[in-house]
Amino acid sequence: MKDDTSMQPKVALITGITGQDGSYLAEFLLDKGYVVHGIKRRASLFNTQRVDHIYQDPHIENARLKLHYGDLTDTSNLVRIIQEAQPDEIYNLGAQSHVAVSFESPEYTADTDAIGTLRILEAIRILGLEKKTRFYQASTSELYGLVQEIPQKETTPFYPRSPYAVAKLYAYWITVNYREAYGIYACNGILFNHESPRRGETFVTRKITRGLANIGQGLEECLYMGNLDALRDWGHAKDYVRMQWMMLQQDTPEDFVIATGVQYSVRQFITWSAAELGVTLEFTGSGIEECAVVAAISGDKVPALKVGDIVVRIDPRYFRPTEVETLLGDPAKAKEKLGWVPEITVQEMCAEMVTHDLEQAKQHALLKHHGYSINVSVE
Ligand code: NDP
Ligand code: GDR
DSSP: OOOOOOSSOOEEEEETTTSHHHHHHHHHHHHTTOEEEEEEOOOSSOOOTTTGGGOOOTTSTTOOEEEEEOOTTOHHHHHHHHHHHOOSEEEEOOSOOOHHHHHHSHHHHIIIIIIHHHHHHHHHHHTTOTTTOEEEEEEEGGGTOSOSSSSBOTTSOOOOOSHHHHHHHHHHHHHHHHHHHHOOOEEEEEEOOEEOTTSOTTSHHHHHHHHHHHHHTTSOSOEEESOTTOEEOOEEHHHHHHHHHHHTTSSSOOOEEEOOSOOEEHHHHHHHHHHHTTEEEEEESOGGGOEEEEEEEOSSSOTTOOTTOEEEEEOGGGSOSSOOOBOOBOOHHHHHHHOOOOOSOHHHHHHHHHHHHHHHHHHHHHHHHTTOOOOOOOO
C-alpha cells in the first residue's frame, strides 16, 4: 500500500458524485482526510440530494468538498476541471448507468460511458499528469453478458449484451490500453450489482422495496415488473466503494472483480422485501401471466393491504431486447491480494432498503392524507 502519511491532504476527483456510488465514495474519502472535487451536471432542478448532507460552503476557508459543473461529453470542461483540481486520484463513476435505457439512447450512452472515459484519460495526458494522477474506471459485470464461465472472474471472456455494456467494454479496454501505452496508474473495478437506500428508483431492487412500501401505504396499487427469473450477485454500495479506493492504493495497477459470490433471483428479492413488511407472497401463473398475491400478513406495516391482493404483475415493457440472465462473481483475487471481503449481506441490505422506503412511504401517505399531491411514479 502507498504511504498515506504525507502532510498535504490527498486530492480526489469524482465524476458521478451525485450518484449512488459517488455519494458514498465522497463520504468515505472525506473521512480519510481527502480534498474531494466532484462533477455535477447542470439540471433545471436541484440534483444533489445524495450529497447535500456533506455539502460545504465554498466560501469557508479549507472547504474540502468542491463541486464543479461539468459533463463527460464536454472535453474542454473536463480538461479545465482536472487542471484546476490537480487530482492524485480520479474515480470515473459518471455514466448513463441504466441498461434498459441504453437501448433507448445508445448513442448518448456510448458518448458518455465510452468516449467520456477516453476524454478523461486524454486529459491526464494533455496535462502531463501521467505520473501523478491515478485513475479508477467503473467497469461492470455487464461486460460478461452472455456468460462464458461460472462464476465470472478477471480472466472470464466478455460478451456484452446491451449498448451500455458495449460502451463499458470500450471504457474497460481504453483504460487497460492507457495503462500499458503511457504508464498511467489506471485500473478497472469489475463491479457486480450493488445497491443501497440511495439506489436509483428505477433499478430493480429499489423499484421493489419502494414499490411494495408504497403499495402497503395505499400510494400505489401494483408493481409492474419484467424478468423475475434474472439472477444477480447483489452487494452493498458501501462495501464496494471501499474497494474502489483500495484498488488505487497498491504499488501496481490491476483490475479486480468485486462481488459477493452468491446469487439470487429477482423473485427472491421480492419475497424478502415483502417479508420485511410482514407480508407472505404466493407467486401464481408463469411467464407474462405471473403475479404475486398476498397470502398472509403479520404486523401492521401495510395498512392498505389485505390477503388476496395482487401486488406484482408482469409487464412485457420491462423485458430487454437482449437480457443478461445470470451473473455470479468470484471475488477471490480481491480477497487474496487486498484482503477485501464484503461486510453487509444481501438480506441485511434488503432490510435496510425496506426500512428506508417504508419511512418515506409513511411520510408520503401522511402528506396525501392532509391533501398534498404526491408523485410516486415507478418506471
Ligand atoms: P448512478 O446512476 O446512481 O450515478 C451515475 C452518475 O453519473 C450520476 O451522478 C449522474 O449524474 C452522472 N452522470 C450521468 N451522465 C453523465 C454525464 N454525461 N456527465 C457527467 N456525469 C454524468 O450510478 P451508480 O452510482 O450506481 O454507479 C456508478 C458507476 O458504476 C456507473 O458508471 C455505473 O455504470 C457503474 N457500475 C454500477 C454498478 C451498480 O450496481 N451500481 C455495478 C457496476 C458498475 P446525475 O445525478 O445528474 O444523473
Ligand atoms: P442491471 O440492474 O441491469 O443488472 O444493471 P437492474 O437492477 O436494472 O436489473 C437487474 C435485473 O432485473 C431485471 N428486472 C428488472 N429491472 C428493472 N430495472 N426494472 C424491472 O422492472 C425489472 N424486472 C426485472 C432486469 O431485466 C435485470 O435482469 C445494474 C446497473 O447498475 C449497471 O449500471 C451496472 O453496470 C450493473 O448493474 C452491474
